[in-house]
Amino acid sequence: MTYIIKTNNLTKIYQGKEVVSNVTMNIKKGEIYGFLGPNGAGKTTFMRMLMSLVKPSNGEIIICGEQVTPTSFELLKRIGCIIEYPVFYDKLTAKENLDLHCEYTGYYNKKEIDFVLDLVKLKDTEGKAVKDFSLGMKQRLGVARAIITKPEILILDEPINGLDPIGIKEFRNLFQKLSKDYGMTLLISSHILGEIEQIADTIGVIKDGKLIKEVLMEDIREENTAFIELKTNDVKKVAFEISHTLGISNFKILDEATIRIYDMKASEGEILKTLVVKDILVEAITRKNHSLEDYFLRIINGGGMNA
Amino acid sequence: MLKLIKLEIKKFKLFNYYKGVLIANLGFIAFLSMIYFLERNDGNIPFENFEMAMNISSAAIRTTFIIFAAVLIVKLIIDEYKSKSIEIMFTYPIGRKKILTAKLMIVVAFTFIMVMSSTSLMAGLLYFAEAQFDIFPVELSFQDIVRNVYVNFFYALATAGLSLIPLLFGMRRKSAVATIVSAIFLATVTSTTSDNINLFSIIAIPVSLGVFGILIGYLAISKIEQVDVI
Numbered sequence: 001m002t003y004i005i006k007t008n009n010l011t012k013i014y015q016g017k018e019v020v021s022n023v024t025m026n027i028k029k030g031e032i033y034g035f036l037g038p039n040g041a042g043k044t045t046f047m048r049m050l051m052s053l054v055k056p057s058n059g060e061i062i063i064c065g066e067q068v069t070p071t072s073f074e075l076l077k078r079i080g081c082i083i084e085y086p087v088f089y090d091k092l093t094a095k096e097n098l099d100l101h102c103e104y105t106g107y108y109n110k111k112e113i114d115f116v117l118d119l120v121k122l123k124d125t126e127g128k129a130v131k132d133f134s135l136g137m138k139q140r141l142g143v144a145r146a147i148i149t150k151p152e153i154l155i156l157d158e159p160i161n162g163l164d165p166i167g168i169k170e171f172r173n174l175f176q177k178l179s180k181d182y183g184m185t186l187l188i189s190s191h192i193l194g195e196i197e198q199i200a201d202t203i204g205v206i207k208d209g210k211l212i213k214e215v216l217m218e219d220i221r222e223e224n225t226a227f228i229e230l231k232t233n234d235v236k237k238v239a240f241e242i243s244h245t246l247g248i249s250n251f252k253i254l255d256e257a258t259i260r261i262y263d264m265k266a267s268e269g270e271i272l273k274t275l276v277v278k279d280i281l282v283e284a285i286t287r288k289n290h291s292l293e294d295y296f297l298r299i300i301n302g303g304g305m306n307a
Numbered sequence: 308m309l310k311l312i313k314l315e316i317k318k319f320k321l322f323n324y325y326k327g328v329l330i331a332n333l334g335f336i337a338f339l340s341m342i343y344f345l346e347r348n349d350g351n352i353p354f355e356n357f358e359m360a361m362n363i364s365s366a367a368i369r370t371t372f373i374i375f376a377a378v379l380i381v382k383l384i385i386d387e388y389k390s391k392s393i394e395i396m397f398t399y400p401i402g403r404k405k406i407l408t409a410k411l412m413i414v415v416a417f418t419f420i421m422v423m424s425s426t427s428l429m430a431g432l433l434y435f436a437e438a439q440f441d442i443f444p445v446e447l448s449f450q451d452i453v454r455n456v457y458v459n460f461f462y463a464l465a466t467a468g469l470s471l472i473p474l475l476f477g478m479r480r481k482s483a484v485a486t487i488v489s490a491i492f493l494a495t496v497t498s499t500t501s502d503n504i505n506l507f508s509i510i511a512i513p514v515s516l517g518v519f520g521i522l523i524g525y526l527a528i529s530k531i532e533q534v535d536v537i
Contacts, residue, residue, distance in 0.1 A: 051398050054535040070532045077400040087391045089318055103314055104399040 003062075004029040004153060004185045005050065010059035012045055012209075019045045021209040022059070027187060027202070030193070032179050034200030034217075035189035037297060042209040043189040044084055047157050051081055053225050077105060080151035082159055086142030090131035094122055094141050097130060098148055107149040116144040119174065135162030139224075143171065147178060154186045155177065162193055172199055197292045220295060228261045228268055231284040235259050238280060242266075245274050257283075311401070311409035320384055321413070331371050332425055336432065339364050343442065349399060357433060357447050361455055364429040368422055369466050373497075376418045376470035377490030381483040383410040384474070388481040392471040394536055407528040411471060415524075419467035426459045462507065468517030469493065471524040478527055 005027040005247040010254065012020040020042040027033045035045050048054040050061060052068060052075075061068040063075055087095045118124045120140040125133070133141065139162050146154055156175075160168050176199055178184045187211045190196050197217065232238050235253050242248045242261065250263040261271070268285050275282050316322065342363065346353035354360040384407070387393040398408050430452070437447050472493055477486030497506050497516065506512045 009396060053394055054537065055533060071402065073400045073402050075400075076398055079398075083394060083398075085391075087395055090390070091320075092318070100314065100318055101395075103310075104396070104401065106400065122475055132404075138484055 002029050003027060004064060005187065006062040008047070008060050008062075009051075010049060010061060011057050012042075012049060012054060012121045013057040013099045018209050020049070023206070023209075023211045025204055025211055025214065027185060029059070029185055030179065030183050031201040032175060032186045032188065032199050034196035034203040035187060035206065036191070036193065036196055036203055037189070037206035038191055038300065043206055046206070047081070047083055047155050047189060050155055051079065051083060052076065052217055053083065056144060077149075078151050079153045079155060080140040080146035080149065081155040081157075082146050083155070083157045086138045086145075088130040088138065088145075091129050093127060094125050094133075094144075095128055097141065101145050102148065105149050107235070111256060112148050116148045119142045119147075121170070124160075139163055140167070142299055143174070147184075150182060150184075152184060154184050154188075156186065156188045158190055159188060160190065160192070168195065175199055193293050193296055205299055213299050220292060226232065226264060226287065228264075228271065229284075229286050229288055230259050230261065230271070230282060231257055232259070232275075233257065233281050233283070238275060238282075241274055241278050241280065242271065245278075246271065282295060308405065308409060308412075311405060312413055314411055315383060315413055321379075326339075327420060329377070331375070332428060334371070335364055335367055335425060335429055337366045338367055339429065354443060355456070356443055356445050357437070357451050360433050360443070360498065361426070361459075362460045362505075362508075364433075365422075365426050365459065365462060365501055366507070368425045368429070369462070369507070370494040370498045372418050372421045372425070372466065372492045373470055373494040374469055374487070375421070376414050377473045377477075377486050379414050379417060380474055380477060381486050382472075383413060385477050385481050385483050385486055389483075397536055403531045404528050407531055411418060411474075411524045412530070414470060415467045418470040419463050423459065426463065427456075430455055430459070462513060465507075465513035465517035467514040467520075469497070469513070469520040471520040471527075472516070474527050 003026045005025070007023055007025045007082070007184055010020060010023045010025075013016060022047060023042075025046075035043055035046075045054060049056050050063070050068075052070070052072070055070060064078060066072065066075055068075060089100065092100070094117060098116070099110065102108065102110065102113070114123070117125075120143055122137060122140050122144065125137070130138065130141065139159065143159060146156065160171055163171060172195070175186055175188065179186055188196065188200070200217055202214065202216055202218070204211055230238065235256060235258070238259055239251065239253060242251060246266050248261060248263045248266060251259060251261040253259050268287055272282060272285060339360065343353040353361075387396065397403055399406075433442075434447065435453065470490075473486045473490040476489040477483070479482050479485070497512070499505055
C-alpha cells in the first residue's frame with residue numbers, strides 16, 4: 001500500500017499543552033480522507049503542520065515519500081490547500097488573486113483561471129473585488145485557488161463552511177470528481193458528520209489532539225446496521241420467545257426493560273404479534289437506524305476504542 | 308528575487324504611490340520657498356550658503372521618507388500578517404526568507420531612490436535659483452555641488468538602512484501603530500536641527516543607525532523558517 005501522506009507520532013505542544021498528540025495517520029494515494037473531530041480537537045493545527053505553517057514539536061511527516069523539513073518548500077508545489085478561513089488579497093478581483101497564485105506557484109497555464117472559476121460558479125464576478133464577496137463565494141474561490149494548479153494533494157479545512165445546501169452538493173460532486181478524474185488525494189476536515197460520510201473513503205477521528213480511530217467507511221457501514229428496539233417489563237421472556245418462536249439469535253439485552261434485535265428477518269409486526277399471543281406486555285417498539293452519527297458520537301464521547 | 312519583487316509591486320499596486328511622492332516633493336519645494344520668503348521679508352538672510360539650504364531640505368526629505376517607508380512596511384509586511392494572507396505566501400514553494408527579503412528590499416530600495424532623487428531635485432532647483440535670482444550671499448562653487456552629491460548619496464544610503472528600524476517595534480505584535488509611531492519618533496530625532504547641526508551631521512550616527520536598521524531587517528528574517536504561523 002502506498003501512502004501519500006504519513007505522519008509518525010506527530011505532536012505539537014503549545015505552552016505546555018499537547019494540542020496534537022502522537023498522531024500517526026496514513027493517507028492512501030487517491031483516496032478521500034475525512035478528518036472528523038469536534039471544535040478545538042486539533043484538526044487545524046494538524047493540517048497546518050502538513051503545510052509547514054506550524055512546525056511539529058515531535059514526530060515526523062512524510063509526504064510523497066519525502067520527509068518534511070522546515071525548508072522543504074518544493075514539496076508545497078504538490079499540495080493545494082484551504083486552511084481555516086479563506087484569505088485573499090481583498091482589493092483584487094477573483095481573477096487577479098488566482099493570477100497571483102499561479103505566478104507564485106510557478107504555474108503558467110493561465111487559461112485554467114477561467115476554467116476553475118467556471119467550475120466553482122464564480123465566472124460572473126469580473127471586476128468585483130474579493131472584499132465584496134460573501135463567505136460562500138470566498139469559500140468557492142478558496143477551492144478554485146487550491147485546485148487550479150492541479151496538485152496531487154488537496155488539504156481542505158472545513159471547505160463547506162458558509163455554503164448553501166446547493167453549494168454543498170456541488171462541492172461534494174466536485175471533490176468526488178477531483179478524486180476520480182484527476183486522481184487527487186483529498187484530506188477534508190469537518191465537524192459535520194453527514195457531509196464527510198457521504199464522500200470519504202477513510203475516516204480519521206481526532207479528539208483532544210489524539211487520533212482515536214482510523215477506519216474505512218466500508219467497514220463502518222457493515223458494522224452499523226439497523227435494529228429494532230423493544231421496551232417491555234420482562235426482557236427474559238421476550239428473549240426466550242424471539243429466539244425460540246421466531247428463531248432470532250442476533251439480539252442484545254441492554255437493561256432490565258430494553259432489548260435490541262439486530263436480525264432484521266422479522267418485522268416489527270411479526271414480533272409484536274408473537275409477543276402479544278404469549279401475553280407479554282410490550283410498552284414500546286421502534287425501528288432505528290443506527291446512524292454513523294451515533295457511531296462517531298459513541299467514539300468521541302467514549303474516549304475511543306483503541307486510544 | 309526580481310520576480311518576487313515584481314509580484315509584490317503588482318499585488319499591492321505600489322506604483323500608485325507616485326502621487327504621494329509627487330505631493331511630498333511639491334511640499335519640499337513649498338517648504339523651502341516659504342522659509343526663503345518669510346526670512347527675507349523679515350530682513351534676514353534666509354540661507355547663508357548652499358550647504359545650509361541643502362541641510363534643511365534633506366532633513367525634511369529624510370523625515371518624510373522614513374515615515375513613508377514605515378507605511379510601506381505596514382502594507383507589505385504587518386498587514387500581510389494581520390490579514391493572514393502571509394499564510395498563503397508561506398504555502399508557496401518559495402522560501403520564507405526569500406519572500407520577506409523581497410519585501411524588505413522594496414522598502415530599502417524605495418527609500419534610497421526617493422531620498423536620492425528628491426535631494427537631487429532640490430539641489431538642482433537651488434542651483435537654478437542661485438543662477439537666476441542669486442539667493443545665496445556667497446558664491447556657489449562647483450566643488451560645493453560635487454561634495455553635496457557625495458554627502459547625499461551617503462545620507463540616502465544611511466536613511467535606507469535605518470528605515471527598517473520601525474520593523475523592530477512593529478513586528479513584535481504585528482502592529483501598524485507601533486511601526487508608524489516609531490518611524491515618526493526616529494524621523495524627529497534624526498532631523499531636528501538647531502544651529503544648522505542635527506544628529507545626522509555627526510557622521511557616526513547615520514552610519515550606526517543605518518547598520519542597525521539592516522541588522523534588524525536581518526534578524527526579522529533570519530529565523531522565519533522555524534517560526535509557527537498562527
